[in-house]
Amino acid sequence: MNSVIEVNHLRKTYGSVTAVDDISLQVSAGEIFAIVGPNGAGKTTAVESIMGLRRPDSGEIRVLGLNPQTQGRELKQRIGIQLQQAALPNRLKVWEALDLFATFYGRSLPWEPLLEAWGLTEKRSAQFGKLSGGQKQRLFIALALLNDPEVVFLDELTTGLDPQARHATWDAVLAIRDQGKTVVLVTHFMEEAEELADRLAIIDGGKVVACGTPQALIQELQAGSRVRFTSQNGFDAAVLRPLPGVTQVEQHGRHITVHGRGPLLSHVVTALTAANQNPVDLHVEQANLEDVFLALTGRKIRV
Amino acid sequence: MHTLSKMTFVELKLKLREPISTFFTLVFPLLLLLLFGSIYGNEPTPFLGGRGNVDVSVPGYIAMIIGTLGIIGLPVALAEYRDQGILRRYRATPLSSSSILSAQVVTNLAIALLGMALIVTAAYFVYDLTLPAAPLAVIVAIVFSGVSFLAMGFLLAGLMPTASAAQAVGMAIFFPMLFLSGAGMPQAILPDAMVKVSQFLPLTYVVNLLQDLWVGKSWNVTAVLVLAGMMIAATAVSTRTFRWE
Ligand SMILES: Nc1ncnc2c1ncn2[C@@H]1O[C@H](COP(=O)(O)OP(=O)(O)O)[C@@H](O)[C@H]1O
Ligand SMILES: [Mg+2]
Numbered sequence: 001m002n003s004v005i006e007v008n009h010l011r012k013t014y015g016s017v018t019a020v021d022d023i024s025l026q027v028s029a030g031e032i033f034a035i036v037g038p039n040g041a042g043k044t045t046a047v048e049s050i051m052g053l054r055r056p057d058s059g060e061i062r063v064l065g066l067n068p069q070t071q072g073r074e075l076k077q078r079i080g081i082q083l084q085q086a087a088l089p090n091r092l093k094v095w096e097a098l099d100l101f102a103t104f105y106g107r108s109l110p111w112e113p114l115l116e117a118w119g120l121t122e123k124r125s126a127q128f129g130k131l132s133g134g135q136k137q138r139l140f141i142a143l144a145l146l147n148d149p150e151v152v153f154l155d156e157l158t159t160g161l162d163p164q165a166r167h168a169t170w171d172a173v174l175a176i177r178d179q180g181k182t183v184v185l186v187t188h189f190m191e192e193a194e195e196l197a198d199r200l201a202i203i204d205g206g207k208v209v210a211c212g213t214p215q216a217l218i219q220e221l222q223a224g225s226r227v228r229f230t231s232q233n234g235f236d237a238a239v240l241r242p243l244p245g246v247t248q249v250e251q252h253g254r255h256i257t258v259h260g261r262g263p264l265l266s267h268v269v270t271a272l273t274a275a276n277q278n279p280v281d282l283h284v285e286q287a288n289l290e291d292v293f294l295a296l297t298g299r300k301i302r303v
Numbered sequence: 304m305h306t307l308s309k310m311t312f313v314e315l316k317l318k319l320r321e322p323i324s325t326f327f328t329l330v331f332p333l334l335l336l337l338l339f340g341s342i343y344g345n346e347p348t349p350f351l352g353g354r355g356n357v358d359v360s361v362p363g364y365i366a367m368i369i370g371t372l373g374i375i376g377l378p379v380a381l382a383e384y385r386d387q388g389i390l391r392r393y394r395a396t397p398l399s400s401s402s403i404l405s406a407q408v409v410t411n412l413a414i415a416l417l418g419m420a421l422i423v424t425a426a427y428f429v430y431d432l433t434l435p436a437a438p439l440a441v442i443v444a445i446v447f448s449g450v451s452f453l454a455m456g457f458l459l460a461g462l463m464p465t466a467s468a469a470q471a472v473g474m475a476i477f478f479p480m481l482f483l484s485g486a487g488m489p490q491a492i493l494p495d496a497m498v499k500v501s502q503f504l505p506l507t508y509v510v511n512l513l514q515d516l517w518v519g520k521s522w523n524v525t526a527v528l529v530l531a532g533m534m535i536a537a538t539a540v541s542t543r544t545f546r547w548e
Binding site for chain 2: 051053073074076077081083085086087088089090091092096099100101103104105106127
């Protein structure tokens with residue numbers, strides 16, 4: 001795979017705050033690359049430096065072979081941008097926005113089909129200020145795709161959306177990738193990165209703390225799985241400790257969590273049956289990116 | 304060029320959808336003209352050096368529109384776009400910085416010119432305004448003063464932390480300037496002390512420049528120097544202080 005974005009030793013400070021502290025990464029053509037981390041980690045600063053919207057203190061950036069600082073306007077012809085924080089004039093109508101932005105690009109797609117594709121046809125004459133959060137977001141995606149870009153940057157695409165709108169947006173992101181575009185997805189939702197990313201970089205305190213495919217990162221953690229259940233009547237969870245593969249048993253009142261590896265569930269169920277227990281709410285949880293973040297930083301991503 | 308004309312056209316449409324902000328430029332001077340015109344008419348009077356009230360006031364109202372443009376109109380428009388993140392969104396496109404700003408300048412300037420045309424037309428038909436002896440010189444002076452005040456507008460836009468601050472400070476600068484400079488009413492009715500104070504207000508020089516040229520006198524050199532100085536200083540400082548976000 002040829003790489004579309006190359007970043008080496010990127011640094012950016014604001015006064016005494018080091019927002020981005022020596023980040024290097026590489027994004028390949030046609031993949032969804034997620035940049036994920038808690039609020040304030042430096043994701044937006046990093047990605048806006050990559051797009052050429054902020055001036056880094058040091059480091060080397062190439063996007064589509066171009067230097068965003070010196071070849072910014074040429075680059076912006078070829079990339080699509082959805083910013084975390086941006087707006088259009090409140091009185092500007094949806095169709096006017098697309099019609100206006102189309103004149104900014106040397107080559108742009110007809111915007112009627114974009115309106116259709118992003119479910120905005122009914123809202124074409126609505127003013128920006130009167131749109132819902134989800135509709136504004138879809139308009140910004142449509143604007144980001146207007147120039148048929150090779151790389152699309154999406155910063156906190158689903159923040160503020162309800163779960164239903166979020167899942168619809170996830171499908172949309174996959175559809176963008178399936179058109180052959182490279183997608184850089186910035187998010188503080190680990191679940192979103194895990195669901196969508198082909199590869200991802202976890203950023204914390206301005207540094208890349210892990211980079212790879214979601215599966216590889218979770219496997220490297222060797223966190224295994226967890227079995228959770230709620231016991232009905234004074235059950236002594238200690239009987240689960242000697243079971244094969246079990247590494248730890250936690251009991252908080254009637255809530256029990258068994259950590260371990262291998263076929264945990266069948267061992268636990270067998271032991272519970274032998275003890276004449278009818279556990280409620282029995283389920284297995286696989287380790288996820290939240291666990292990876294917890295293991296790497298000692299913190300939960302959302303406090 | 305296509306982009307700039309499209310963007311200006313869209314901005315003009317937006318201004319029309321937000322009529323209150325356009326009120327000052329278009330309607331306020333017209334109201335003043337009709338108010339004072341109906342009281343004092345346009346008969347020549349010794350009090351105004353043998354000229355009519357409307358003849359003296361119209362160049363002042365034109366100066367007032369130039370003042371509104373630079374002190375309130377442009378800085379508030381730019382600060383609003385910055386506060387809301389609209390400038391950020393435009394900066395994420397291949398548009399050059401100068402195109403983004405030009406569209407704002409051209410739009411605000413167009414409204415100002417429309418305001419001036421309205422005033423002159425109304426004064427001509429209602430009060431028989433005496434038209435300028437050298438129209439071309441007056442137009443050049445209007446453009447020159449306008450550019451000088453636009454530079455001031457960029458300076459204010461950069462210095463003001465928010466759009467509401469730009470609005471409040473703009474008003475606080477504009478109103479005293481309006482009444483002292485001779486733009487809102489003839490300086491002949493002001494006490495001497497106030498006329499002295501007005502020497503420190505840039506708008507006074509726009510009024511002087513336009514009034515002289517209107518009656519066929521030559522270019523007021525002091526006024527030209529003051530306005531050129533303001534243009535150069537404000538441009539130099541604002542390139543440093545202007546902020547996109
Ligand atoms: N324009 C700015 N001026 C000053 N500090 C900033 C600016 N942008 C971001 N920061 C600071 O840099 C750090 C990283 O911010 P940001 O890049 O927005 O992180 P993220 O997108 O991961 O939430 C934060 O501490 C933030 O307060
Ligand atoms: Mg961010």
